[in-house]
Amino acid sequence: MLRVIPIALIACLVLAGCDRSSATTGSVAGGDAERGATLIAMVGCGACHTIPGVSGARGRVGPPLVQIGNQAIIAGMLANTPDNLVTWIRTPQSVVPGNAMPNMELNDHDARDIAAYLYSLR
Numbered sequence: 001m002l003r004v005i006p007i008a009l010i011a012c013l014v015l016a017g018c019d020r021s022s023a024t025t026g027s028v029a030g031g032d033a034e035r036g037a038t039l040i041a042m043v044g045c046g047a048c049h050t051i052p053g054v055s056g057a058r059g060r061v062g063p064p065l066v067q068i069g070n071q072a073i074i075a076g077m078l079a080n081t082p083d084n085l086v087t088w089i090r091t092p093q094s095v096v097p098g099n100a101m102p103n104m105e106l107n108d109h110d111a112r113d114i115a116a117y118l119y120s121l122r
């Protein structure tokens, strides 16, 4: 998977001048943003992240997710596409081994709903 990243970056640069909006689609097929917000609060992402609209989510271990819907790259590694965001939410340790965000045993459905909520943050 890692070999795909430079190609995605180059394509982004060549095709779009790396316009931020072209790097994100901003929607997750079948994702339920409202359920995602509830899950974010339940599983405790807010212990590490500041997340608008989620009560008590004021953590400072990881980056604030205040405009994650507009951001070009996730964790400095992955193009910010819905599938990549879901991959990151489910298995951050396989993307950046040893980083402080644990794999949280979320299933695909839950991760999609969480991603749908995060894409509402722009």
Ligand code: HEC
Pocket (backbone or CB within 6 Å): 040, 043, 044, 045, 046, 047, 048, 049, 061, 062, 063, 064, 065, 068, 071, 073, 074, 075, 076, 088, 089, 096, 099, 100, 101, 102, 104, 114, 118
């Ligand atoms: C124990 C702390 C911790 C928890 C809990 C945690 N994260 Fe993270 N998260 C991090 C850290 C640290 C990073 C930065 C990793 C890196 O860049 O290598 C990160 C990065 C991210 C990013 C990429 C941010 C960016 O600006 O590129 C997203 C999105 C994210 N986390 C979402 C979540 C979600 C959703 C949850 C809950 C399911 C969650 N995180 C739970 C610590 C945490």
